[in-house]
Amino acid sequence: MSDLPGIVITGVSGRMGQMLVQTVRASDKARLVGAVERAGHDWVGRDLGACMGGPELGITVTDDPLEAFAKAQAVIDFTAPAATLEFAKLAAQARCVHVIGTTGFEPAQLEALKPAARHAVLIRAGNMSLGVNLLTQLTKKVAQALDADWDIEVIEAHHNKKVDAPSGTALMLGQAAAEGRGIALEENTESGRDGITGARKPGAIGFSAIRGGDIVGEHDVLFAGMGERIILRHVATDRAIFARGALKAALWGQTQKPGAYDMIDVLGL
Numbered sequence: 001m002s003d004l005p006g007i008v009i010t011g012v013s014g015r016m017g018q019m020l021v022q023t024v025r026a027s028d029k030a031r032l033v034g035a036v037e038r039a040g041h042d043w044v045g046r047d048l049g050a051c052m053g054g055p056e057l058g059i060t061v062t063d064d065p066l067e068a069f070a071k072a073q074a075v076i077d078f079t080a081p082a083a084t085l086e087f088a089k090l091a092a093q094a095r096c097v098h099v100i101g102t103t104g105f106e107p108a109q110l111e112a113l114k115p116a117a118r119h120a121v122l123i124r125a126g127n128m129s130l131g132v133n134l135l136t137q138l139t140k141k142v143a144q145a146l147d148a149d150w151d152i153e154v155i156e157a158h159h160n161k162k163v164d165a166p167s168g169t170a171l172m173l174g175q176a177a178a179e180g181r182g183i184a185l186e187e188n189t190e191s192g193r194d195g196i197t198g199a200r201k202p203g204a205i206g207f208s209a210i211r212g213g214d215i216v217g218e219h220d221v222l223f224a225g226m227g228e229r230i231i232l233r234h235v236a237t238d239r240a241i242f243a244r245g246a247l248k249a250a251l252w253g254q255t256q257k258p259g260a261y262d263m264i265d266v267l268g269l
């Protein structure tokens with residue numbers, strides 16, 4: 001029996017779920033001990049490796065998260081908001097580190113996640129990559145340095161299967177810009193422009209979303225001034241960057257006290 005932290009992956013058949021299986025299996029710092037899918041999914045009850053079209057891995061995909069979490073030290077969860085809320089309660093019950101990559105939460109759902117962090121380590125970020133987390137810091141600095149007459153727009157592009165907008169990353173970048181400028185994002189957001197919108201609200205932080213093909217994830221923070229523009233950009237070309245970040249978080253969380261953390265904490269930025 002290995003001493004390496006055991007990891008369970010939820011939503012294992014998903015785009016990120018399958019990327020996480022590869023990342024955890026390739027790591028010499030963790031071992032994959034469980035795989036969860038929703039009840040009724042055709043992977044449930046079958047060997048994970050066979051489901052993914054490869055050799056058997058000796059891990060049976062389960063629809064019983066608590067049974068899987070009880071054997072693990074960390075849960076990596078890239079699913080959907082309602083599922084993540086349930087997983088948070090169960091991960092706290094099992095005292096597992098819960099790494100949450102899921103995006104698209106309503107404010108009330110984020111509030112409902114809080115109790116779990118009293119009992120377990122909960123690490124949540126709308127983007128787990130090093131590059132985007134660095135970009136949030138740069139965005140904050142630039143917003144701090146510029147006057148409020150520079151218009152700030154966050155423009156994001158993703159694949160045609162993405163269900164939420166603005167992306168979790170766009171919201172992180174918008175939040176960083178708002179913090180840099182010293183304003184509340186909720187009171188200064190402008191998004192979904194269509195029709196006779198009227199002029200841009202002074203001081204607003206704008207959001208625009210593009211959806212198409214297999215775009216992994218692209219984000220621009222545009223600072224538009226009079227006679228000049230600054231554009232900060234991150235382009236993801238491989239979902240492995242998110243999976244590597246999530247695994248790093250799961251390992252980092254092993255030595256932390258219960259509480260709510262993000263990737264800025266994990267990366268020490």
Ligand SMILES: NC(=O)C1=CN([C@@H]2O[C@H](COP(=O)(O)OP(=O)(O)OC[C@H]3O[C@@H](n4cnc5c(N)ncnc54)[C@H](OP(=O)(O)O)[C@@H]3O)[C@@H](O)[C@H]2O)C=CC1
Binds near residue numbers: 016037041082100104
């Ligand atoms: N923070 C980050 O760095 C990143 C975050 N994301 C976010 O991660 C999430 C997943 O993205 P992606 O992998 O592309 O999406 P997919 O739709 O490919 O995968 C989601 C998976 O979760 C499963 N799922 C949903 N509900 C449950 C449940 N109740 N129990 C178990 N499994 C469940 C889905 O099953 P089914 O198909 O049956 O619905 C599916 O297999 C999104 O919110 C996305 O925005 C993505 C990339 C990076």
Ligand SMILES: O=C(O)C1=N[C@H](C(=O)O)C[C@H](O)C1
Binds near residue numbers: 159170217
């Ligand atoms: O759904 C995705 O694919 C992604 N989601 C995250 C987001 O909402 O920002 C992170 C990444 O951009 C990919």
